[in-house]
Amino acid sequence: MRNYFYGWYFKCQSETQTLSIIPAVHSLGQKRACSIQVITENHAWNVDYPAVAFRRTGKNMRIGKNLFGERGIVLAVHTPELDINGKLKFGPLFPLVYDIMGPFSIFPFLECRHSVRSMQHSVYGRMNVNGREYLFQNAFGYWEGDEGHSFPKEYAWTQCSFPEGSLMLAVADVPVTGFHFQGIIGVVLWKGREYRLATYLGAKAVQVQGGRIRIVQGNLELEARLLEKVRSPLKAPANGDMVRTIYENAACRAFYRFRKGEYTIFSFKTDRASFEYELLK
Numbered sequence: 001m002r003n004y005f006y007g008w009y010f011k012c013q014s015e016t017q018t019l020s021i022i023p024a025v026h027s028l029g030q031k032r033a034c035s036i037q038v039i040t041e042n043h044a045w046n047v048d049y050p051a052v053a054f055r056r057t058g059k060n061m062r063i064g065k066n067l068f069g070e071r072g073i074v075l076a077v078h079t080p081e082l083d084i085n086g087k088l089k090f091g092p093l094f095p096l097v098y099d100i101m102g103p104f105s106i107f108p109f110l111e112c113r114h115s116v117r118s119m120q121h122s123v124y125g126r127m128n129v130n131g132r133e134y135l136f137q138n139a140f141g142y143w144e145g146d147e148g149h150s151f152p153k154e155y156a157w158t159q160c161s162f163p164e165g166s167l168m169l170a171v172a173d174v175p176v177t178g179f180h181f182q183g184i185i186g187v188v189l190w191k192g193r194e195y196r197l198a199t200y201l202g203a204k205a206v207q208v209q210g211g212r213i214r215i216v217q218g219n220l221e222l223e224a225r226l227l228e229k230v231r232s233p234l235k236a237p238a239n240g241d242m243v244r245t246i247y248e249n250a251a252c253r254a255f256y257r258f259r260k261g262e263y264t265i266f267s268f269k270t271d272r273a274s275f276e277y278e279l280l281k
Contacts, residue, residue: 008061036049186215256268
């Protein structure tokens, strides 16, 4: 059995609360298991399950009594460290026009493939996390996924939802049969229109340093700047096994600016950004 992982990332965010949930299945040789990670503004938990608890049918995933899919999430996790239960319902999803990986989606040798299942959708419902109620009424939702055998050794990733749309951006070191290149994938959803920035469209990273990312593609320029230290530890795959520790803040301060030529489409600071930053300095 080959080393492998497959996981989804759901982010649900109101004006005052953020809850991110990562269900995943992973295997290393004959060792196979699944897990659920839960991230709030200040805490992160990981709960492991045996492989037999995992089921995937079409656009839905089940781990034990926990359900994940295009209609929403149902959680019932009870451990000494994490007690979470509740139900979240999603409104209509906003998928991309085509695969975020573009022509790279057909390459068989990439260590990690990214997917974006919904740039933005509404979230309704309640979730109780260790006695604290998370209430979502017409809140923002975002859904992406990853599969392969390892996360990139070095990468930066950010995501942010806002009233006029949402954005995601990732820059990573990509190993390909003996050499490496810097891969870029990014999408800005602005007032119903999709703007895409990607290596396969000619995007270049002008700066990836000190928590600042600046991407240029033709007359488009997207800048993301982390304004505080990322702090919540998460488990990530290395050769299919969830033994690597990365750090994410599900709701942190950041600055974003998106320009087309001389015109600034938007420029704002927020305390609701998600950011991961691994070794890129």
